[in-house]
Amino acid sequence: MAKENALYGLNYDKARSVSARQQAMINNEYMSDVTFVVGPSKQRLYAHKLILVTASEYFYTMFNSSFIEATQKEVVLQDDDPEVFLTILRLVYGAKVEITDDNIRAIYDSLQKLMLTEFTQPLSDFLMSKVVDRDSAMKIFRENGHYNLLPVDEECMHYIQNNPLYYFAREELNTLDSDRLETIFRAKQINCTEDQLEHVLRAWAEANPDNDIKQLSELLGFRKRSFYSHKLPIWINGKEAIRRENCVFLASPSNIPLSWYGFGMNIKTKTEFISVNICIKRADGTQLINSNFNFINTCIQDMQILDLMFEEILLEPGVWYKLYITAPPEAGFTYTGEKMCVLNDTIKIEFGNTIRAKEYQVISHLWTKCSAHFEGIRVATVKRESSPLERSASEVAKEVISIVQLTRIVETTMAQENPNSGLDYRTDDCLVARQERLVDNEFFSDVTFIVGPEKRRIHAHKLYLVTASEYFYTMFCGNFVEAHQSEVVLEDVDPEVFLTVLRLIYGAKVTITYANIRDTFDYLQRYLLTDFMQPLSEFLTDQLTANNAAAVMAVFQANGRYKFRAVDAGCLHLIQNNPLYFFDDDAFVALDEARLRMILESRYINCTDEQMDLAVQAWANVHPNSDTNDLRKLVKETKRSFYAHQMPVIAHLDYNKNNNRHYEEQFVMELKSYKPLSLYGLGVYVTSKTHRSITVRVSQDNVKINNHVYEIKDKCTHGVQILDLMFEEIVLLPNKPCKISFSTFPQYEENVLSYGGKIIHDSIKLDIQSHNRSIAIAHLWAKHADCKLKMAKTETLPCCYH
Numbered sequence: 001m002a003k004e005n006a007l008y009g010l011n012y013d014k015a016r017s018v019s020a021r022q023q024a025m026i027n028n029e030y031m032s033d034v035t036f037v038v039g040p041s042k043q044r045l046y047a048h049k050l051i052l053v054t055a056s057e058y059f060y061t062m063f064n065s066s067f068i069e070a071t072q073k074e075v076v077l078q079d080d081d082p083e084v085f086l087t088i089l090r091l092v093y094g095a096k097v098e099i100t101d102d103n104i105r106a107i108y109d110s111l112q113k114l115m116l117t118e119f120t121q122p123l124s125d126f127l128m129s130k131v132v133d134r135d136s137a138m139k140i141f142r143e144n145g146h147y148n149l150l151p152v153d154e155e156c157m158h159y160i161q162n163n164p165l166y167y168f169a170r171e172e173l174n175t176l177d178s179d180r181l182e183t184i185f186r187a188k189q190i191n192c193t194e195d196q197l198e199h200v201l202r203a204w205a206e207a208n209p210d211n212d213i214k215q216l217s218e219l220l221g222f223r224k225r226s227f228y229s230h231k232l233p234i235w236i237n238g239k240e241a242i243r244r245e246n247c248v249f250l251a252s253p254s255n256i257p258l259s260w261y262g263f264g265m266n267i268k269t270k271t272e273f274i275s276v277n278i279c280i281k282r283a284d285g286t287q288l289i290n291s292n293f294n295f296i297n298t299c300i301q302d303m304q305i306l307d308l309m310f311e312e313i314l315l316e317p318g319v320w321y322k323l324y325i326t327a328p329p330e331a332g333f334t335y336t337g338e339k340m341c342v343l344n345d346t347i348k349i350e351f352g353n354t355i356r357a358k359e360y361q362v363i364s365h366l367w368t369k370c371s372a373h374f375e376g377i378r379v380a381t382v383k384r385e386s387s388p389l390e391r392s393a394s395e396v397a398k399e400v401i402s403i404v405q406l407t408r409i410v411e412t413t414m415a416q417e418n419p420n421s422g423l424d425y426r427t428d429d430c431l432v433a434r435q436e437r438l439v440d441n442e443f444f445s446d447v448t449f450i451v452g453p454e455k456r457r458i459h460a461h462k463l464y465l466v467t468a469s470e471y472f473y474t475m476f477c478g479n480f481v482e483a484h485q486s487e488v489v490l491e492d493v494d495p496e497v498f499l500t501v502l503r504l505i506y507g508a509k510v511t512i513t514y515a516n517i518r519d520t521f522d523y524l525q526r527y528l529l530t531d532f533m534q535p536l537s538e539f540l541t542d543q544l545t546a547n548n549a550a551a552v553m554a555v556f557q558a559n560g561r562y563k564f565r566a567v568d569a570g571c572l573h574l575i576q577n578n579p580l581y582f583f584d585d586d587a588f589v590a591l592d593e594a595r596l597r598m599i600l601e602s603r604y605i606n607c608t609d610e611q612m613d614l615a616v617q618a619w620a621n622v623h624p625n626s627d628t629n630d631l632r633k634l635v636k637e638t639k640r641s642f643y644a645h646q647m648p649v650i651a652h653l654d655y656n657k658n659n660n661r662h663y664e665e666q667f668v669m670e671l672k673s674y675k676p677l678s679l680y681g682l683g684v685y686v687t688s689k690t691h692r693s694i695t696v697r698v699s700q701d702n703v704k705i706n707n708h709v710y711e712i713k714d715k716c717t718h719g720v721q722i723l724d725l726m727f728e729e730i731v732l733l734p735n736k737p738c739k740i741s742f743s744t745f746p747q748y749e750e751n752v753l754s755y756g757g758k759i760i761h762d763s764i765k766l767d768i769q770s771h772n773r774s775i776a777i778a779h780l781w782a783k784h785a786d787c788k789l790k791m792a793k794t795e796t797l798p799c800c801y802h
Helices: 016-026 049-055 056-061 082-092 104-113 120-128 134-143 150-162 164-168 171-175 178-185 196-206 214-222 396-418 432-438 464-468 470-477 495-505 517-526 534-542 551-560 563-579 579-583 593-600 609-622 631-635
Strands: 034-038 042-046 073-079 230-236 247-251 257-269 273-282 289-294 304-315 321-326 331-334 340-344 353-358 362-370 447-451 456-460 488-490 645-649 654-656 666-671 677-687 695-701 703-711 720-732 736-744 750-760 766-775 777-783
Touching: 016 464, 042 049, 042 120, 049 056, 049 432, 049 464, 082 104, 104 120, 104 196, 120 134, 120 150, 134 150, 134 164, 134 171, 150 164, 150 178, 164 196, 164 304, 164 631, 171 196, 178 196, 178 214, 196 214, 257 273, 273 304, 289 304, 304 362, 447 495, 456 464, 456 495, 464 470, 464 495, 488 645, 495 517, 517 534, 517 551, 517 777, 534 551, 534 563, 551 563, 551 579, 551 593, 563 579, 563 593, 563 777, 579 609, 579 720, 593 609, 593 631, 609 631, 645 695, 677 695, 677 736, 677 766, 695 720, 703 720, 766 777
Parallel strands: 034 073, 447 488
Antiparallel strands: 034 042, 230 340, 230 362, 247 321, 257 304, 257 362, 273 289, 273 321, 331 353, 447 456, 645 750, 645 777, 654 750, 666 736, 666 766, 677 720, 677 777, 695 703, 695 736, 750 766
16 A cells, blocks of 8 residues: 555645745645555555656546547556656656666566656665765676666776776676676776786676677777776886895875876886786885786887786775786886886886896886875766667567557657647657646646737646645636636736746747846746746846956845845855955946945955945945945944965065165065966065055066055054965966065064065975065965855855965
8 A cells, every 4th residue: 555645735835945835746646636546455546647747648548549548547456556646747847766686677577567767866875875885886786787877887887997806806707798798898997908808708708608799899909998097107217226125116105095096117028928927016015916917929029018007905094005017027227216206297107126127127107096086087877778678678568569650750849840749759859848848838837828918828837836836826726717717817917028937937048138137036926936946046146246346246235136146155255255355346446235235244354354344435435425424333333354375385484674775576486386366465474663654566477466555554653464365366276387576665673574485284385485584474375266265064165274
């Protein structure tokens, strides 16, 4: 028996979202136009044809053809399980379902039978949740042979491609059927050689003698593959020989583990067969790998590179490993000193004493990757093209399939004659596309709107409308006359805007512009359709560009009407990042007071209170009738911090006295890390007794980009203070010097000087140099431009860690 009892009605107080209201329609008599009588127990389950026909061509054919079910109120499914069928309905209506080992096969088979293959994602999620480590991956991969769920194969294949030799050495591999083995062989990237794959095929064939391996063998021969890891070339300098034990020392000083899968070995020998043994041990003597590699020598006269691939070894940071190589004596090994290196921004490897073969470097490259690269090189598993019968595991009756094909022909003809009639299932179709085609479509329509002065007829479906809006729910289910009519007149409504609203309800794409956003918003508000505002919010957000202050301010001001939180957040992020740039734009003083107040209330912003007060004064000059006392009080009393990271500068400081010359010294700041860094200000040491103003000039490529004078207000009468000098955002690009110069007024006798300095950070490398002593920098105010200072954990960036 089904656990859920049939419902009746739609409670807007309990179901506050569109998805919740759609789920409330599951097994609900309200607006139901078909009842399924399921199983031997004849369990009655209520449904809605409109939902079913857009979800599945099986139901589309059943209710829109010559089948007897097309005209009946009840459909008998005597052989179906009520619990499974109710689960299918829950999937179709967008509800969550519980997938277990006990029900997954029955649900999958029912989805296939009813041609509901678009609803298998929960099954994929369930299987992927069981892939918790490398040992479970092969088990789930074999189990997925029945379901052929692509996301599951991709997840499992990621483990197999990453460390294939681990799986090839297990007996479990021989329990795979030929289709599963073919999926592995079709991988475009895998960390093993062709010879190792051929060895796997021979071993599998011996364990499965009844299988024909001709197709698999041909696949191995013609499929082009590469390794599922990064090739790190090894660079070498120097030729001094050091006689030590026959090994290579290597270690990863990076702060993340490094996966090692193999290496390329230079070798030259005249023997027909090449046999190489490698042994890898930890520094404590623990053996990790001891493998023999046998090759047919195809280049007797020339040097060749052999890739030796083995099971994954996890190189732990700071731990040394020994690599022993035994190769043909003709190679004539000698050794070199510590001259090998790997050039990579993320992966760092140190080498000790290294094998050399005569004048040739024995190790040419490593096959590795680290967790930072692990996700980046994932590739979609290439699946075998299956036959039409294999593609559909359903056991739909032959007459159903033939009617489906016939219906497609009739549907195409009808669509050509009347584009707004029919659903037109297509081979590359999806549920969203079919719902979109129902907009202004007579197919299954039960209400027609007569819109505008021109009385344009627009077809709709009450089921979609009542679950989307309480306005329509009341209209069609209350005591209004429209509840009993098939036509509704909307005289004062624009047909185009109303059609846009319907497209939003049906999940179709709409084009939002400045010309229609206001009317669309007003109509959505009128019809209580606030759940469908997202495209309007996205349109405004898309207009935001950091280097266009006028556009940002225009959107920020316009959003005072719409009040989209995401839009305000996007605007404020840009303004808080670079406030002095926006304060200097004419659009800033055009803001209304409510919008200005939002900026002044910011808890994080890259300007000082004095700079913010000057911005308020500029705004007040354009709005002379406004009382700015409250705004100035807000500036003064709000506790705020800079919207950037404080990065201390490590430098040698020199406190000078009796220096009578006027200082104007320059230093060069150069970013050595790969990601651009936004600089918003500097903290500098000043002697408060004598300094009255500091001028800062910034230039890149000899082009002046910033020139600002800072007045100093003494906060102490003796000693040294650190003054924060905030300016417009300066984007530091990798290896592109930025020149910053200071000049002070008046001339002073006491100062704190330095020759530059550097910051200590995990991911940001920045040098500050000066040929002459300059005013010393205490810290920088900087971050990556898209960083939000850990305000959202999902948005934490590398600059946050230092």
